[in-house]
Amino acid sequence: MAKAAQFEADDFVGAKPNMAPSMAHLSLQEELRGSSLALNKRSMVLDEDRFEEQFLRCPVCRERFDNDKLPRMLPCHHSFCNSCIEHMYRTATEHRNNFHSSIRLPISAPVSAVNVSCPTCRANFIATEDNIRRLPTDHRVVQLMDFVNHTERYTVTFCSKHSLQPLNFFCEPCVKPVCRDCTVLDHKEAEGHLVMDLEDALAKYTPVLDSAITEMDGEAVSLEEKRIALEAVTGALDKIRESLLDEVKTCMARLRQLLDEREKALEAKVHEEAGKEQAKLVEKAALLESRRHTLLEQSDRLKRAKEDNNVEEMFRIHQEVREYRAGPPMRIREVDDGLLTSFSLNTRDEAMLSSRINNFGDVTSKVETTSARLKSGKSGPLRSMSLR
Incomplete structure (x- = not known):
């Protein structure tokens, strides 16, 4: 009733949509209510990527909701980011200006009213630009965003040998994290394996x-x-x-x-x-x-x-x-x-001079103390060799 009253206050024209909460939202509310009651009793393992993809991203542009892309809720209870909703309204306006809409608007509808269709459930709503700007923020999504941001994240590593078994133990002789099945099958203490809790390790x-x-x-x-x-x-x-x-x-x-x-x-x-x-x-x-x-x-x-x-x-x-x-x-x-x-x-010395010239001069290398050379530019040779 509160939601219905809110949309009536927003002056949406035309037929009122079905205000009954969807089964997905009811299930989510029950899960959150049950989780909040048990938070002090147990830890909840959450697939963050899947959770974010399903609840914290806009279904249209697939970008994550944030302070600049707030989740706005349509009368059908489906939420999208404000940018996508504004794009829906602009598209509906262009369609109205270029083509005749198949949905007849009420006589009492404002001249600027257009027909907006929800991308998820295809429910149609007759709205104006002012209605679009005043769409309510989906605070459920905002609460989920805050919940994820303030919840500690843990990475659960599963055993490569035994599927879906977390690595909760550590074998000291093997220097290897193991799962519960590993301690029973491959790392038995009777065979010399010393297994301890992973956190203790x-x-x-x-x-x-x-x-x-x-x-x-x-x-x-x-x-x-x-x-x-x-x-x-x-x-x-x-x-x-x-x-x-x-x-x-x-x-x-x-x-x-x-x-x-x-x-x-x-x-x-x-x-x-x-x-x-x-x-x-x-x-x-x-x-x-x-x-x-x-x-x-x-x-x-x-x-x-x-x-x-x-x-x-x-x-x-x-x-x-x-x-x-x-x-x-x-x-x-x-x-x-x-x-x-x-x-x-008389070129009697030409061969000798040619040989002398061919072997005249050489380049010698010498190992020096680099620290002295770099600091003062002076160094003493430690070893020399000739490179011809």
């Missing part, structure tokens, strides 16, 4: 577990510190790499400079030696030309004396020519003997 071994957790947490912190130190060493190795590369480039540049200087010296030597030999050949060519010129001149004088029948001049010139040619003949070895002075590059 937890109380006994919790300090051991806490100590192990403390040790593992401490080791994790130590490992993290080592990881950070390794990152610092990795950064230091990057700087060492750059420094070594600069040293290699500087050393090779010095060697290239020496090679360039030696190349220039050899080129100058080539020019010098070839120039000297060329000067000798030019000098010999000049002597040849001078002798040829002298002979041609004496030949011309002799010819003229002969043409003039100057006997005295002819014999005098002939005597000069005989005396001039009486000396040793001019020999040019490059022509007469076919001998030519040549030059070659």
Whole structure:
């Protein structure tokens, strides 16, 4: 009667829905009433996921009810979140504006009234926007939400060997939680198994577990510190790499400079030696030309004396020519003997230098104290090796 009066006060128009509580809600109320009476006597095992899915979620959007999505109750006693109910009303309004509704509204119904259908039971209600805003909050669901939020949660682990048997015991020699059937079949005390209550085992071994957790947490912190130190060493190795590369480039540049200087010296030597030999050949060519010129001149004088029948001049010139040619003949070895002075590059040390260059320089590693290097940048070598 109270609910009926409440909906009449909300001015729902049209036929009043059946206000009789559904069997599901009556069963739920009886369960809650029976549970509240027995809460002080026994513990209640609750499948939280199934309970939440059935009672604490909106049947339409499947989202959990909360302060922003309060459960609102339709006249048929089915509850939905306020967002979904508003969406139902908007959909009904669009349907009314676009199509003719199959349900005729009463003449007394407001112009803005629409027909809203419950998604669960398909009951139809004629309501306005003001009615939708004033739908009552389903306090039963709110109480269930509060009950779940303030109830301690326990996880029940069942035996993998014996179905639906909770692990309530602990076998010390096997270091294994067991169920009641395990204590009778597989972990008999007569066979040397020492079985105790699981809570007693937890109380006994919790300090051991806490100590192990403390040790593992401490080791994790130590490992993290080592990881950070390794990152610092990795950064230091990057700087060492750059420094070594600069040293290699500087050393090779010095060697290239020496090679360039030696190349220039050899080129100058080539020019010098070839120039000297060329000067000798030019000098010999000049002597040849001078002798040829002298002979041609004496030949011309002799010819003229002969043409003039100057006997005295002819014999005098002939005597000069005989005396001039009486000396040793001019020999040019490059022509007469076919001998030519040549030059070659002496590379007798090339193989040795190539071997030395191929093995020139190496990169040596040395183990250092990282703490000193990281803090002050100085360290002492502990062990060295060569990497070629």
